[in-house]
């Protein structure tokens with residue numbers, strides 16, 4: 666079975682992953698992957714913003730690590746990318762980042778609502794201070810803005826709000842409608858991210874229901890393990906592929922220098 670590219674890989678520069686890019690590449694080759702992409706947590710303009718991303722002055726080191734992986738694994742196509750936090754007001758900074766290197770793609774991810782990174786286990790107590798529906802709705806609204814911003818090629822882990830298995834009483838699937846419409850309109854791809862299977866929610870991001878709605882709207886997809894260690898590369902890609910096929914997908918998209926190309930699944 667031919668596997669799609671794993672477009673969501675981290676590096677130790679973000680301070681909570683381990684293993685050099687060349688080790689991730691070695692694992693990808695063991696699995697028979699033909700293409701991978703590094704998309705580590707991008708820097709913020711303020712260095713003291715948080716403690717789980719590279720600093721802006723480490724961007725060149727990041728690019729060099731990926732270049733080394735390319736040199737040592739010439740049989741593998743290795744893409745250079747970033748996972749960029751979408752926060753309203755940061756658009757100018759994100760454009761500046763985008764211009765710094767010839768990225769193959771940018772994944773836009775929503776982790777923050779205000780000053781709260783909702784997926785941070787150290788801030789789990791903040792979930793108890795809110796109605797889950799309120800958090801999920803705010804999350805969906807932010808996701809829609811990220812998709813419509815014209816800054817990103819892919820939106821990462823679209824229903825990350827489910828990470829700790831804290832759900833609203835009502836089915837939230839419909840709340841993702843405006844986001845999917847914005848993604849389709851802006852030509853942004855949706856990521857199937859298998860990291861959710863390793864979290865309390867025990868489910869790929871996004872849910873089958875959201876993915877089915879995405880297929881109905883003709884939103885293209887990419888795949889990512891969100892690996893923070895070499896052994897996580899390509900994790901559960903068989904399950905992600907089965908999920909994508911089960912809702913009707915027959916294609917995924919690859920990116921080169923921010924140009925999209927459709928590939929058969």
Ligand code: ZN
Nearest residue numbers: 675681706893
């Ligand atoms: Zn991370």
Ligand code: FE
Nearest residue numbers: 748774776821
């Ligand atoms: Fe993320």
Ligand code: FE
Nearest residue numbers: 673675748891
């Ligand atoms: Fe990530």
Ligand code: ZN
Nearest residue numbers: 748821822891
């Ligand atoms: Zn991620």
